[in-house]
Amino acid sequence: MMFIVALIGLVPSICSGWLLMQSIEGHTPVFGRIERWAYAALLGPGLTMVVAFVASVGTGLPLSRLGFGLVHLLVLAGAALAWHFRARGVSIPVRQQVIPVRLPAWAAGIGVVLMTWTAIKVFAAGTMFLFLTPTFLDDTLDNWNLRAKVFFETQSFTVELPRVSAQAVQSSVSSYPPPVSLLKAWLVTLVGEWSDAVANIPHLLWFLVAIAIIAAAVCRYAGRVWGMIAVYTTVSLPLYLIHGTNAYADTFLSAYIAAAVLPVVFSLFEHDAGRRKTWLRIAAVMTGMLIFTKNEASVLYLPPLLAVTGAALWNMWRKGALQRSDVKELILWYGCSFVLLGLPWLSYKWMHGLAFGNAKQISALQLQWHDGVGLAIAVNTFFEGNWILLFPLTFILIALRWKESLRTPLAVLTAFFLMTYVLQLFVFFFTPLAYEAIKQTGYARGLVHLIPVIIVLTLLLMKKTIDGILPEWAKR
């Protein structure tokens, strides 16, 4: 019963997200059905928690069942209104007559076995680690779940934490954006008493959403068989599976990063101007949402994302794919997204002197070379069980297919991945965060954030590489 109540707690905000996504699409829907729900599951709850935060801090609205409920109603009403004005009457196009993929028996058999294996891993690990065992991991104990517990008990937004002095709060985990903890607090509020199992539900949702976004992206350009390969590949990565089935927020961030980057890629693939602009509007909104996810999003991922987006917009304008008025409109979308979704939290941080770094002040980071980081990174990336063979494959494919990697719309993914990876390396080689690389406490988690982007890039490059030898059934 508790679970059902908590699941119901997610439906209103996801529905809000669905309505908003349709509103953003307007008269040129671009999403596949599952894809739209996946993006909605990120936008809806995320936006609802932005509003909850603003309402709590701005008006003193209590974070009680009633307070959260009012916020959900408000967001749902706003989403319905937006849908009414922008998407009402727009029919979602029926999927074009799809020729069924007839797999040979051996391929179908392997597919069934691997998908069953995938489902077993997700179900077993997710159920045990999220719902049946105590909170065990460091960041869950002293950040995500602890903050949620504080919100739940105090029924207010606060940066105070148990055993953290007033002076230390500014550089504590309270400097992290609160959507993860707010969402947990909302779900637990529904059941009336603290429950780790209920609080951990969103983590499984984010994992499934990330898988759906990856699969949809690959399926869009490589076919359904490759979409299934994307599902299998994602869950087969041991460290990504562990993150997806435990109460950390790195899978959560990876889903939001993918949702902000991939629409830019999709816009470049489009031939229709209306669809192109729709993708970019979606990218604008999801980019604005990034600010309200984790500190790393603002500091590490937003700058490269804005750089590749700017380059994409300029490229499209230069080639006449976008008019000047289109570009202005899109810049307005990005601006409004930042103001509405990101500015409240950034303002709050600035007013309360909260850190912008990794729970550390950026200004306190001194630059100098640190020995031992290179070896630690090489071992972690290539000689541990975290990623199987993903990174050697990715780098080889980028090099082998450099034309596709750098001169097609995939350049957005390549550039974003390489820029953020180099930035991460810079941080680990030259700042005191080198400790996190040498002790292997932080480096791999930076890669977790990029996994959806890397998998989409790798699989699309791989398909292009072997397209000539693929049988017909593997191309659809």
Add this chain to the structure above:
Amino acid sequence: MRRFVTLAITAFLLLPMAASAEQITKLDFRNGQTAGRWQISSNDAVTVGPNGLVVEAQQDMIMYRIDPLPHRTDILEVSITAQNPLNLTFLWHPRSVEAGQFVQLPITVPASPDGYTMLLPLDRFPQWDPHADQIGFHVPAGSNFVLSEIRLHKFTVLEQLNEVWKSFWTFDVFTRYTINFVWGPLIAFTPQTTADLFSQLPPLGWSVNRVLYPLIVLIALGCGVFALIRRKHPGAPKKAAIALLCGIGVIWIIYDIRMGFEILSYVKTDYQTYVTRPLEQKEFRYMADFHSVLKRVKPYLNDEPRIGFIAQSQFLLDTSVTYELYPAEMVLPGEPEADDTEMWLVYMRRDILLDSQNRLASVDGTVLTKPGHIVERFGNNAILFSTASEE
């Protein structure tokens, strides 16, 4: 192709499959034997006795066997009898190193009047030369012991391959670093290393990736050669490409199965030690019964604003208490709020006792709380203590 497969299977089946061909050579020092020639820096420190070489070092000394090892040696066992603990250093001379230079491995021998056999898993050390031509000991002044036997173990190729297989399927446990990285499949070449694979950080053994990357390169080269040789055949390059892809795909799937089973082993362990056990018997990963204790403590807290916590300094214990028992605020001994804290949880501190005034105090006399009474005992590891007056 079919013929090649048949030949390969036949050759494999015809290989001698010795059940256990580990070779062990004993260097027996009992009954007056010296088991070869020894160089000793202090001649009067070592005598030959009925039970072995009797070593009585008045000053620091070195003793080493100047005959080379009779065969390749993967691990070594040393049998010693000593009335008092010893700190010896095992020495060996790698063939590639200048004469007179030794690699040193400190070893500690406990007091063992009835004899003690120490296993030296030398295959774990990159500096070990399996054909070292000199082995011996550095013996510090004051050491007295009898060296009875040295056993040299050599494992055959098949036995090492067997260990590679077993170690590949040896899993780590879900621990505090699992969220940051997983070691992945490791391979070892001796049973002792397999048994201790994840017992230290970094773990023993090789990452299997050290084998996989060369294997993939070999497959790629093989496919390339095939495509080159059969380049006039129209379908040859495609077949070579498919073979390479299948090879990578098979390796990926095997790796996924291996890691998937490891993660499922975490699930199984949690299920067996935590989920299905009664509350009083639940154990959770390396934290033993800690979470079980916390669950049982909660009903006693009611509206207590604070809970004192006394335990060994251990990763995540304090953090877990702060989280699990919130909104009760955790207090440690000596903190300003300690005087106003009525409830105290003592966990895994056998050195904390009730003194004559019914206060919690450590054995060195440090008083930690006001007088009170034990509210509840939770097994052998924890007590809940209250300074409130008993009703």
